[in-house]
Amino acid sequence: MPRPHHHTPARRDAAILRLRRINRGLVAVAVAGTAVLTEVAAQAFPGHTIKRTAGSTTLASSSGTTTTVHHRTRHHKAKAKTVAPLQAPATAPTASPSSSSASSPSSSSASSPSSSSSSASSSSSTDGSTSTQQSAPVQQSAPVQQAPVEQAPVQQAPAPVQVTPAPVVSGGS
Amino acid sequence: MLATIYSAATADRLCAGWEALGTGVVLQVTDPGALGPARAAVERELLAIDSAASRFRADSDLERCNRAGGRRLDVSPLLVEALEAAIRAAVLTDGAVDPTLGDALILAGYTSDWRRFDAAPADPSTHQPAQLVVRARPARAWEAIDLHRDPPSARFGGGVRVDLGATAKALAADRAARAAADIAGGGILVSLGGDIATAGTSPESGWLVRVTDDHRAGADAPGQTVRIASGGLATSSTTVRRWVHGGRSMHHILDPRDGQPVARTWRTASVAAATCIDANIASTAAIVLGSAAAGWLTDRNLPARLVAHDGRIETIGDWPAEESGL
Numbered sequence: 001m002p003r004p005h006h007h008t009p010a011r012r013d014a015a016i017l018r019l020r021r022i023n024r025g026l027v028a029v030a031v032a033g034t035a036v037l038t039e040v041a042a043q044a045f046p047g048h049t050i051k052r053t054a055g056s057t058t059l060a061s062s063s064g065t066t067t068t069v070h071h072r073t074r075h076h077k078a079k080a081k082t083v084a085p086l087q088a089p090a091t092a093p094t095a096s097p098s099s100s101s102a103s104s105p106s107s108s109s110a111s112s113p114s115s116s117s118s119s120a121s122s123s124s125s126t127d128g129s130t131s132t133q134q135s136a137p138v139q140q141s142a143p144v145q146q147a148p149v150e151q152a153p154v155q156q157a158p159a160p161v162q163v164t165p166a167p168v169v170s171g172g173s
Numbered sequence: 174m175l176a177t178i179y180s181a182a183t184a185d186r187l188c189a190g191w192e193a194l195g196t197g198v199v200l201q202v203t204d205p206g207a208l209g210p211a212r213a214a215v216e217r218e219l220l221a222i223d224s225a226a227s228r229f230r231a232d233s234d235l236e237r238c239n240r241a242g243g244r245r246l247d248v249s250p251l252l253v254e255a256l257e258a259a260i261r262a263a264v265l266t267d268g269a270v271d272p273t274l275g276d277a278l279i280l281a282g283y284t285s286d287w288r289r290f291d292a293a294p295a296d297p298s299t300h301q302p303a304q305l306v307v308r309a310r311p312a313r314a315w316e317a318i319d320l321h322r323d324p325p326s327a328r329f330g331g332g333v334r335v336d337l338g339a340t341a342k343a344l345a346a347d348r349a350a351r352a353a354a355d356i357a358g359g360g361i362l363v364s365l366g367g368d369i370a371t372a373g374t375s376p377e378s379g380w381l382v383r384v385t386d387d388h389r390a391g392a393d394a395p396g397q398t399v400r401i402a403s404g405g406l407a408t409s410s411t412t413v414r415r416w417v418h419g420g421r422s423m424h425h426i427l428d429p430r431d432g433q434p435v436a437r438t439w440r441t442a443s444v445a446a447a448t449c450i451d452a453n454i455a456s457t458a459a460i461v462l463g464s465a466a467a468g469w470l471t472d473r474n475l476p477a478r479l480v481a482h483d484g485r486i487e488t489i490g491d492w493p494a495e496e497s498g499l
Contacts, residue, residue: 092491172410
């Protein structure tokens with residue numbers, strides 16, 4: 001006895017619809033899985049560069065002027081980092097007379113600190129100079145003693161002294 | 174005589190010096206009453222940077238990351254800042270100042286705090302560096318440093334070992350000067366091993382700085398005295414921090430291209446910039462770049478003074494002319 005034929009067009013269309021839905025789901029799962037695996041691999045292996053997220057490092061300039069530097073990761077994805085350029089000083093160094101403290105033996109203690117603290121000394125104090133070219137953060141006059149006339153040659157009142165810390169030494173370290 | 178004593182006593186209240194971070198610290202203030210609080214602020218900053226970025230402390234954040242085998246670790250915000258500064262230096266100098274030379278420095282024998290080094294340094298006149306065996310590093314190895322600010326964390330990939338000696342000290346000088354000025358007021362100058370940062374209101378005639386080969390030398394050492402009104406000034410030199418390793422003379426400025434001590438045109442480079450760290454980056458780069466340094470500095474408008482191995486002096490940009498040779 002022949003078997004009844006149940007495959008109607010309606011049943012066929014319904015089956016095709018189900019297959020379409022299944023295929024769409026599979027594609028969505030595959031895409032999401034690929035993204036997850038990619039992120040896991042990026043975090044797990046060396047070569048992952050600085051993230052560009054809100055909580056991550058950026059090297060943007062705070063001065064407004066930036067230099068854009070392009071480089072590549074191992075994944076050959078070009079990234080751009082903005083790095084603040086080296087800033088020139090507001091004013092360039094100026095010359096100072098070579099005689100200013102440079103030859104004072106006592107000044108070396110200020111620039112070569114020993115284990116004890118407060119080792120500075122005044123170079124200007126050794127010669128009693130009143131030069132106006134000295135770099136004096138604080139200019140104070142020394143106490144003046146009134147000397148008797150008879151003793152003037154040995155107790156002469158000192159000239160006003162400008163307090164000048166010795167130059168700070170900038171050298172290799 | 175009285176004037177001398179009075180003046181010296183006042184100068185003592187404007188300046189202090191001590192040892193920290195394996196080098197000499199000098200603090201100058203414009204207000205005598207500010208010296209105490211300023212020094213306290215500077216000492217706090219130096220302790221913080223030592224705890225965060227020292228390669229010679231096993232418990233520092235930097236060393237924990239160096240030993241982490243590529244794992245991400247939580248670190249202090251200060252280490253993230255120091256690493257950012259080091260990466261910036263590498264990018265701006267195209268790798269001439271490279272923070273990933275930790276292994277090369279260890280191979281060169283720079284394995285401990287400078288204060289614990291051999292008391293008998295090598296002859297600085299020996300300019301032939303040793304031939305070292307250095308592990309291959311990828312180009313732009315600093316890109317393997319992965320940082321997050323919030324929460325602060327760091328990961329050193331690619332097997333790199335980071336050394337922040339070139340930039341952390343200058344960063345600390347900048348931070349210390351700012352902190353001292355904020356707390357104590359007035360004008361502040363902080364020198365860490367000759368890397369100088371200023372903050373606050375400078376003296377009317379500027380800060381006096383003697384530029385020479387070695388920051389430990391006295392102010393009467395051969396060199397030039399200049400004034401700076403603000404910003405920073407740094408000097409890098411191959412004549413200091415020299416040691417003998419494997420019977421050869423070494424120094425601490427390595428060429429990232431081959432991992433060997435630099436022996437190019439300049440022995441000492443002094444640069445002025447808006448900050449101490451910018452000055453330090455440029456002065457270190459100048460030593461590594463050699464004959465190309467003059468053009469590199471000129472392009473960046475950075476005043477500089479370069480001293481060649483034979484004593485020849487070249488000034489760059491607005492750096493004041495020399496009165497007499499070195």
